[in-house]
Amino acid sequence: MEETIRFELNGKKTQMLLDPNLTLLWVLRNEFGLTGTKYGCGMGFCGACTVLLEQEAVRSCTLPVSDAANKKIVTIEGLVLNGNLHPVQKAFMEHDALQCGYCTPGMIMNAVGLLLKNPEPSQQDIIKGMEGNLCRCGAHVRITKAIQTAGKEMKGGK
């Protein structure tokens, strides 16, 4: 049943003997200890479990790990490069775009995915792109602003 599954996780080539039907979310959290990726609903409704798969934001709670085979995965832990926060992380701090922080990793990963696709999103683009990510604390206004700020910085930095 188990097979060797290879992927690149947060920049590192990785392989592991796994049941291919396991959910990516639980593999990340339990096999790799990457608990920054959160469970919120397990059904694709909230976005707390969002990670990047080949630069695209996906819901890891509904993705069998076999779908990630031979692909690049980035989790919230992989955004920090050489101790430097990613512009989206920085902007979330700067704008205080969080309260309890539970939705935050998913929000940030979804925002990074959004900015990779559309480096200069309008306010409407951001709302549309983030609509499927839920935040119960009501940090939305600040998250929207943080994404705008980060977009500008990412563009300037390139």
Added chain:
Amino acid sequence: MKKIITNEKESLTSQERTGMKRRDFFKLLGGGIFIFFQPRDTFKLLELQAQQGRSLPTEFNAFLQIAEDGSVNCYTGKIEMGQGAITSLAQIMADELEVPFENVKMVMGDTDLCPWDGGTNGSQTTRSFSPHMRVAAAEAKTILMQLGSDYLHVPVSQLEVKDGIITDIKNNKSKVSYGELTKGKRIEKHLDGKPELKDYIKFKYVGKPYLHQDSRLKVTGEAKFSADIQLPGLLHARLLRPPSHGAKLVTADLSEAEKIKGIQVVRDGDLIAVLSDDRDKVDQAIVKVKAGYSFDETEVDDKTIFDRILKANSETNVIKSNGDLETGRKISDSVTESEFHNSYVAHATIEPHAATAMIEGDKITVWVSTQQPFRAQETIAREMNVPLEKVRIKTPFLGGGFGGKSAHKQAVEAVKLAKITGRPVVVAWTRQEEFFYDTFRPAAVVKITSGMDKSGKITLWDYNTYYAGARGSDTIYDVPNARTTNYSGGSVHPFGTGAWRAPGNNTNTFARESQINIMASKAGMDPLEFRLMNLKDEKMIAVLKAAADKFGYTPARNPSGRGYGIACGTDVGTLVAHIAEVKVDKITGHVQVIRVVCAQDMGLCVNPQGTTIQMEGCITMGMGYALTEEIQFQGGDIKNHSFDTYEIPRFSWVPKIDTVIMDRKDQAPQGGGEPTIICMGAVIANAVYDATGARLYQLPMTPERILTAMKKT
């Protein structure tokens, strides 16, 4: 000059609570200066003691340590769930002690380290807790100055302190740091008595906007929540759940589940669980358990519940009464009778309840997402039949609480399973379990009969609130003949209910402020002018005017077609006034909130940044109970299992939000985590009326209900 009392008493009553022996306590914390303090008045304590059936430490329930390295640690049983206490408490501490903000560390919600606390709720942290903390900090500073004076051989009056360094004013080369002064010392001081508020003008940190102190941990994914604790040999557990509340397990066939490789099946009475190293495996295994139930369900659903509430055998309590209702009726020129309904709503925190339990020898350690660490400790000690000190609760970050993380079912389950299996166990509820075991905000009814004279002065106010709770039921208006009656105590709910952000107040404010607008329209008056005419409370008048100013409000009789709503109220000592603008799609009944302005008077605002965030959060969250959130059920069967059928606010809902915090530096700080949510039902209902002429008497104002109400106009 103050005398330093070095307290060498050997008994810390609190060790009985925390299970920590005095020696261990200091071994763990090292030396330094300790200030123990009691953030509640004795009367309340006794009351609490009676309520909770336990004796409380009489000496202290929080303490402050200036450690030997000069760092400042505050140990408190309060927890951080997004409300920002970790930041605002540190600000207060830094100011009183004159230390850099970064040097202050809050240690929260660990029952072994922190003294007993009644839990984090009712916006008490700043209101009741922080003034005592300030006094403790001031006391610590006095001790440090005295030590500094001895060390530098100059009188205290000749010293100044900045950033934790005491300097001789006459010779600025002569100085010493707090850390040097505390080295090798252990000084204890116990404080009692009421704190007095001091001059706030000089504060450097308090009153300034501070970003969340914990945000770096949260944006990097390093912040640990209760399901994130990784322990060697950890087992994931899923438990068998009944299909509805009130269902009793009759038969259970575990054979299919037992066949699955790597699955351990556990049965202990009605507790049936599957455990494995893999979460996916237990998710698959739990559905293989075949169970039969007997049902004994109450015949009630989300439509008939209101009738059941009104017909229940309730206790009736007149909470407030002045004048005479009969007289009021007689002198009233017009009388308005209304009945308002409010549905059950869920807390729906994005983090579901979770607990990770570990048993080493006879010591049980549990990481729990709870607002009540000490109550969790008691519950577990009772359930496991062990002494309190054998249970340690650790409270990592909470992924939202809002009153919903007050029961500890998941923690008891994790501990029981850890005991049975002999391994650490994590119980992390699924979203469906979360919706099933939530302690919902209770459905409620409010009936109001009110009257006014020809000029629009309110002359009669007969207010009856059923099962919402009394909070927020006060008549804030100046009425000569008024009575508020609270109905409660009957068994009406087919499942658990409990506190939900500003308990009771959302329902009561919705009813009262809707009624006021109904009356204003009847009187042919603008609803703001109607309020101002009927209010005596200067503070309430000021917040209403401030909100109107910010909004750029111009008076008009409703419905004006503009879609403007207004509402005001009080909660946990804070006054709020909201003005909103909405657009109603007259074909679909969909409401879009365009703009919300809120003005708030909360006394001294410790952290304006944190407060603004709480206000934005309340406004955003409050749109949910106003427009979509409603638990659907048939007897004990909860129909909502996830966010597909239970709609909470999303990005596209968010209006333009403006907040005004009244400048009241001279007044004691009041609650800030809840008040701004209380008006959201009323302000949107009133705006919908102004837009369409349709009056909504029930929350949430779903498109269907709006279309139905529009047909009636």
